[in-house]
Amino acid sequence: MTTSPNIIPNFDSGNPDRTLAIICSKGNLDMAYPGLILANAALGEGVTTHLFFTFWGFDLITKSRMNNLQFSPAGNTALHLPGHDGHIPQAMAPAMTGMATKMLKQQIAAIGVPEVPDFLDQIAAAGGHLWGCRLSADMNKLTMSDLRDDVEDIISASDFIEMTDGAQLLFI
């Protein structure tokens, strides 16, 4: 065998100041996940990550609601039953929220992805920053005591924009 010179992975490549700001505006169970998956991935790559929960996304961090996010096929014409190409008739969709939520939770668990509160625990443990939206809190008449303990503060949109100066931004 011919021996090559040593190869050492460069784990410090990339911009050390890279920051990702994710605005989570949806409270449907299915739409809660994209932001959390990306936040978790970014943190695992050493990227500073901020999540701003606003509008319906506020439910993800509201203690009384975060365990009861729901998924509805209504309005989602791309929804198929797992492993099938056929569509669910939209006329039936509104009545299917309970079943669809249960099925989605089972599918998510089956691939080892945590439930939303558990996922946010992991994101916070990995150093992710969680922020609540001031307007959403005021509209819902909620305060810090209603939110997960690891939410750092309730801040205005301006505060969030100022804080994430230079960050890459995702609106979900």
Place this chain on the structure above:
Amino acid sequence: MPVIEIAGKQVHVNEEGFLTEYDEWSEDIAKVLAQQIDVDLTDEHWKVINFLRDDYKTEGESATTRRVQTVGGIPVKQQFVLFPKKPAKKMAYIAGLPKPKGCV
């Protein structure tokens, strides 16, 4: 696949330097790999590395940080302390395994 010499042994690695042959790994090699990426191995690190090695043997893929927490019992927070910035990749590298494929 390049062959490089680590701790006096010839090992196969991929283009990034991750070992590609499970059985070519040894604790001595792990020590060198860790040192190369500025990780000082402690008993806590070994607990993670040993879990990754055992888990790979049964699962056929590298555990994610999530799995190291839920199955291996080492909290994510601790993993970030032990293997700063990029725990999943760093611990797989030291354990002589491929980068994890899983998203979560």
